[in-house]
Amino acid sequence: MTNTIRDFMTEVMDGYENEKKTRISQSDLAWKIESGFPQVLRDRLFPGNLTYSVRGFAGWGSWTDTPYVMIRHASAGKSCRTAMSIVYVFSKDLEFCYMALMAPWERWSLEDIAVDVEVYRNRLGIEDLSTGLDTMDLRAGSQLAEQMEKACIICRKYRRDQLPKESVLFEDLKKAIAVYENSIRIKVFGDVKVKSKDTSFKRIYTKYRLGNPNVHSHCEAIYADSDDYTQQMVEGICKLTGCSGLISTSSSRRYDLNRPANPKNMDAVFEYRDTMHRIFEHMDILNSEDKVIQPFLHLAFHAIRNGDNHGSEIRVSYCEPAVFRTASWFSNQVRDKMKNHSIHGGSPVRVTLQYVDQTSKEFHRYGENGDRYNDNSKLYTFLMVEISEDLRSMSRESLVAAFGEIIREFSSEFAPSPIGKLA
CATH class of the missing domain: 3.40.630.100 (Poly-gamma-glutamate hydrolase, zinc-binding motif)
Known part of the structure; x- marks a missing residue:
């Protein structure tokens, strides 16, 4: 198994801070975040399945503190304002990468986001985070980071110096996709x-x-x-x-x-x-x-x-x-x-x-x-x-x-x- 996910995490954690000295439009790493890795991940996970989109974000004109890659199914919604998604997002200090199931986060009201998160957790039968599940801390303090932290339904945290093997990362992602599709199925057909x-x-x-x-x-x-x-x-x-x-x-x-x-x-x-x-x-x-x-x-x-x-x-x-x-x-x-x-x-x-x-x-x-x-x-x-x-x-x-x-x-x-x- 090729180290698709692990190599991408390592490259971003090791090179992102230094790459920010380069104009984002001329950066190879920005291209990998926004297009290269998403395309590879999509081909590997969903060959021929046009209902899934995978895209990344490194910033608009200037670099973001918290780059991410988002996986979204067409039935879930059309944008991160309306759609639940699966996201790989990096903390500002690049010490952590989170693989998270996310409620729609591009909204002004953090209270509305929090309400949606509870609805999703109840729908999926996910217990309160006090039971030991990972929580998201992007260490950025920006509005985007705060919105994403609040929108996290459930996540897996990966430390820079303790990245798991590719097989573990891939299995974690497959489990997240199964939970994600279950939520969409409940949304479309009810709790069968x-x-x-x-x-x-x-x-x-x-x-x-x-x-x-x-x-x-x-x-x-x-x-x-x-x-x-x-x-x-x-x-x-x-x-x-x-x-x-x-x-x-x-x-x-x-x-x-x-x-x-x-x-x-x-x-x-x-x-x-x-x-x-x-x-x-x-x-x-x-x-x-x-x-x-x-x-x-x-x-x-x-x-x-x-x-x-x-x-x-x-x-x-x-x-x-x-x-x-x-x-x-x-x-x-x-x-x-x-x-x-x-x-x-x-x-x-x-x-x-x-x-x-x-x-x-x-x-x-x-x-x-x-x-x-x-x-x-x-x-x-x-x-x-x-x-x-x-x-x-x-x-x-x-x-x-x-x-x-x-x-x-x-x-x-x-x-x-x-x-x-x-x-």
């Missing part, structure tokens, strides 16, 4: 209760499991709000196999992840793409160009609408001719494992395989495709699996077991790395 045993990571529009890095398969349910059966299936498959998983926690009518990005669903789609990138990085299967380098099976589970099927049915769809071999293997596996299964002695399960041309209107129902992660080797296979209501409602355990076995067999059939036996 989750199951006490749910160990998945919660974001604003989705929740996900990273899974076992050696299980190169992924399951998702992006219409979970309108069909709880697919959500239960995905959770069951993830627990059984250790594969990664993603479930939409927002309204699919308002934030439809099964459509190309548009002004209505854009924030949710970008979060989805960013989450998939996190999962791939966790599995360590991307090359320097973000292309998948090992066989990977991506299963998107959907409901067949009532009246749009003829009894017990499973439809497997693919949209790249190059992945036909994997799609055909998958559908044959489903057909074989469900051949003796029927609902109350009725007709056996019908399994169909269909190709959806990317140039057709029908393709736009399928949202994402493999172009983003595939090169000429076509190792990334995206399949849409639609299931009739009778199977989803009355045969979930059988479906979970069948798809679990298929994921296990995919790893041995296509992937070079063996995985352990199913639990």
Whole structure:
């Protein structure tokens, strides 16, 4: 892991005071604070996610005593007058850098800022700072410093002579982002209760499991709000196999992840793409160009609408001719494992395989495709699996077991790395 954050802190703490002798418009360090480091941090944390902005501040015309870098999500607000944010800010004596979750601070009234901070703390369940959490002291005495100190919801303090390792700094930032996104989710959707045993990571529009890095398969349910059966299936498959998983926690009518990005669903789609990138990085299967380098099976589970099927049915769809071999293997596996299964002695399960041309209107129902992660080797296979209501409602355990076995067999059939036996 490159020392992106640690090196930046060290460079500012060691060089900022001396650099202030240079005109800010001609300073390399000012550029790094305001543009260079923010761009690197954004590319590292949110590749392709346009809902996050990262910018720095070293001063307007003259140097500020307390330089900072701010991370902000579009759903939180448009400026530091209205938006909660995550900030790296340095004390005036450069002995400390604070990584803080901040209420909007560019306001005249310190009382208004303090009221907002208490609202955010109550919303997030953060205890009073007397319990031992770090407090912000920028040692500047300026109006900006006072506003930022008052706007600090919770922070982590790093001493100049005791900077942690990069892995610790990066992990602290990821935890802060998780708390930040939780606050935005509460703001947008209200305080949604989750199951006490749910160990998945919660974001604003989705929740996900990273899974076992050696299980190169992924399951998702992006219409979970309108069909709880697919959500239960995905959770069951993830627990059984250790594969990664993603479930939409927002309204699919308002934030439809099964459509190309548009002004209505854009924030949710970008979060989805960013989450998939996190999962791939966790599995360590991307090359320097973000292309998948090992066989990977991506299963998107959907409901067949009532009246749009003829009894017990499973439809497997693919949209790249190059992945036909994997799609055909998958559908044959489903057909074989469900051949003796029927609902109350009725007709056996019908399994169909269909190709959806990317140039057709029908393709736009399928949202994402493999172009983003595939090169000429076509190792990334995206399949849409639609299931009739009778199977989803009355045969979930059988479906979970069948798809679990298929994921296990995919790893041995296509992937070079063996995985352990199913639990």
